[in-house]
Amino acid sequence: MISKDVKASPRGLLIDDLWRIRKVGTPLLSPVGDDLVYHVSAADIAENERYDLIVLLSGETAAKTVLGKGTVHAWSPDGSRLIYENEHGELHIYLIAKATSQFLVQRYGSSYFINHLAENNCIWSPDGKYIAYLSADIPDSKEEEHNGICVFDDLLYKSKGGSGRPVYADRAYTHIYLIAAEGGSPTLLTPGNFNEHSITWSPDSRHIAFISNRTARPDDIQQSDVWKVDIASLEITRLTEHQGLAYQPKWSPDGAHIAFLATSGSIGTNDSPAEDTHIALISSNGGSFQYLTKSLDRRIEHIRWHPSGKYIFCTAGDHGDTSIYRVSSVGEKVEMVRGGSGCISEFCLDAIGDDFVFVKSDSNQPAELFRSKNKGTIEQITQENSELLQDKTLQKAETFxxxxxDYTKVQGWLMLPVDFEQTHKYPLILVIHGGPHNMFGHDFDERMHLLSAAGYAVVYVNPRGSHGYGQAFSNGTLLNWGGGDYQDLMAGVDFVLDKTPWLDPERLGVTGQSYGGYMTNWIVSQTSRFKAAVSDGGLSNLVSFAGTSLYHSLMESEFGGRAYERFDELWKWSPLRNVAQATTPTLILHGETDNEVPFSQAEEMYVALKKRGVETRLVQYKGEGHGWRPELSPSNKADLNARMIDWFDTYVKTTSNEQ
Known part of the structure; x- marks a missing residue:
């Protein structure tokens, strides 16, 4: 198994370091040069917030200009201007030569949640004359609050709450608007009682393709198609008629085709589908489409056309790595072109399509920007975390x-404690990912390093249900939450304990967030081998979850139909059903306004464990939604991690770690 002879320096990641981690993303290269704009997510200790900075990097001088807080959307076709959005939803045009900004138009957001891959983008027309953008209906200032009484007649009446965002969805539809790049009054292109998202221009600047769910019951039926609108006549044409979901269309350079991501399942979900997305290609006039990436049998994301139109580039996860692949637009030939080790989360192409700028991280390296040049040479562009890491020792996770x-081959990773010595016996923490169809791998996860610095070895596994191993493996949780996936996790723990003599099998802990929180709850109801558990945003009762979650469609997708027809099956796989067997001290962490996994899921588990007499504590974070996302306030995130470590220190580190 894993053996180390050299003691690592005891300078791991600490709670106070969380403020200092800077996260890069959204690289956009100028269409005419080497200027680059990107985002840097940073934290403000005084304001207790995390925000995105827009950074412009000059290709000639390497000088950096911070345009402000907000979101960058697109370059003008001639590379002279940028369109970006500030914190207040205002779209601005930044003039490169003058280094000044001018207001363009106010954009409005809706709290209605469409789905997890919907793009809320703004794009410049290829001829440079117009900007198309998405905006919600203008709020009605005359609408009354009804004296605090809320009346619902929509199925998706909840929103993604947290950090000041609304708990309930508004009734504002999101539509496509058009405005002259030089300013003026915007034109509504897609009126009606539907939502549009994920827009792309035709190369002749005459049409915009988009995604919309225009079924009879879009709140209930998770299906969507590709549509297009003629910007002159405002005629809207449906291009696809398929069973499934469509995402993120991209018009081909010659205008003949539109590539998009698609699934084909009869029961869709707005959250975490088991079915992998694949690239589909359709004529720009509509009709039947073909899949291009089924031969890869991996989940496809982030599609970009090569300027020649011969290829489509995309990312896909495989065995814990996420790489860039090149896909032939006239066949099904797929080949990896960048990556193979580490996780590439986003990328862009230069004007001629030869080089990439991409965001990449590794298990001991936060995400930074890199550029591939000269057909292979890789140059690191940003050093946002070099100052933080120069006096840190972050262990690199090793895979097994x-x-x-059932003889299924499963992949896992083991991270050593920062102060590792082979003569010591170390406690082991099992960390479980969410989804259930997420993928662990060679990516940076703060939790692992915080635990490593606190003196723990960390094991994490991609049990069946994880993506990155093919569709059959991703389907592993269907009708079987807590079945084969639970056994995979336990087999992974047993494997590392058997192969690694410096681990103490009597000092085990377990934690996870979202589905990982569900599995943590499930584990404490199945076995007493773990000395402590920390459940973060976890599910406990699949029956009540199906009726209270923003993602009620997830239960239908995973269990094959309406929840009320499958209550017995949902209860069978609910941790609460077996809570009478639980004895493990359990810390439950949850956001107050979490509508994805409602706080009531934490309450049900907490009350049951308390009545069972198990040592249990429930911590609610006021105003917080779901997940370890950037919008979780830095102070709350620090508190959450500190409580996790303290809980394990109290109940797992109960004996000396030396023999």
């Missing part, structure tokens, strides 16, 4: 494979 109970 094992056979599960």
């Amino acid at each position: 494979w094992f056979e599960s109970f």
Whole structure:
């Protein structure tokens, strides 16, 4: 197994370092030169907030200009201007030569949640004359609050709450608007009682393709198609008629085709589908479409056309790595072109399509920007975390494979404690990912390093249900939450304990967020081998979850139909059903305004464990929604991690770690 002879320096990641981590993303290269704009997510200790800075990097001088807080959307076709959005939803044009900004138009947002891959983008027309953008209906200032009484007649009446965002969805539809790049009054292109998202221009600047769910019951039926609108006549044409979901269309350079991501399942979900997305290609006039990436059998994301139109580039996860692939637009030939080690989360192409700028991280390296040049040379562009890391020792996770109970091969990773010495016995923490179809791998996760610095070895596994191993493996949780995936996790723990003599099998802890929180709850209801558990945003009762979550469609997708027809099956796989067997001290962490996994899920588990007499504590974070996302206030995130470590220190570190 894993063996180290050299003691690492005891300078790991600490709670106070969370403020200092800077996260890069959204690289956009100028269409005519080497100027680059990107985002840097940073934290403000005084204001207790995390925000995105827009950074412009000059290709000639390498000088950096911070345009402000907000979101950058697109370059003008001639590279002379940028369109960006500030914190207040105002679209501005930044003039490169003059280094000044001018207001363009106010954009409005809706709290209605469409789906997890919907793009809320703004794009410049190829001829440079117009900017198309998405905006919600203008709020009605005359609308009354009804004296605090809320009346619902929509199925998706909840929103993604947290950090000051509304708890309930508004009734504002999001539409496509057009405005002259030089300013003026915007034109509404897509009126009606539907939502549009994920827009792309035709190369001749005459049409905009978009995604919309225009079924009879869009709140209930998670299906969507590709549409297009003629900007002169305002005629709207449906291009696809398929069973499934469509995402993120991209018009081909010659205007003949539109590529998009698609699934084909009869029961869709707005959250975490088991079905992998694939690139589909359709004529720009509509009709049947073909899939281009089924032969890869991996989940496809972030599609970009090569300027020649011969290829489409995309990212896909495979065995814990996320790489850039090149896909032939006239066949199904797929080949990796960048990556193979680490996780590339986003990328863009230069004007001629030869070089990439991409965001990449590794298990011991936060995400930074890199550029591939001269057909292979890789140059690191940003050093946002070099100052933080110069006096830190972050352990690199090492991968392993094992056979599960049914001989299925499963991948996992083991991270050593920062102060590792082979003569010591170390406690082990099992960390479980969310989804259930997420993927662990060679990516940077703060939790692992905080635990490593606190003296723990950390094991994490991609049990069946994880993506990155093919569709059959991703389907592993269907009708079977807590079945094969639970056994995979236990087999992974047993494997590392058997192969690693410096681990103490009597000092085990377990934690996870979202689905990982569900699995943590499930584990404490199945076994007493763990000395402590920390459940973060976890599910406990799939029956009540199906009726209270923003993602009620997830239960239908995972269990094959309406929840009320499958209550017995949902209860069978609910941790609450077996809570009478639980004895593990359990810390439950949850956001007050979490509508994805409602706070009531934490309450049900907490009350049951308390009545069972199990040592349990429930911590609610006021105003917080779901997940370890950037919008979680830095102070709350620090508190959450500190409580996790303290809980494990109290209940797992109960004996000396030396023999």
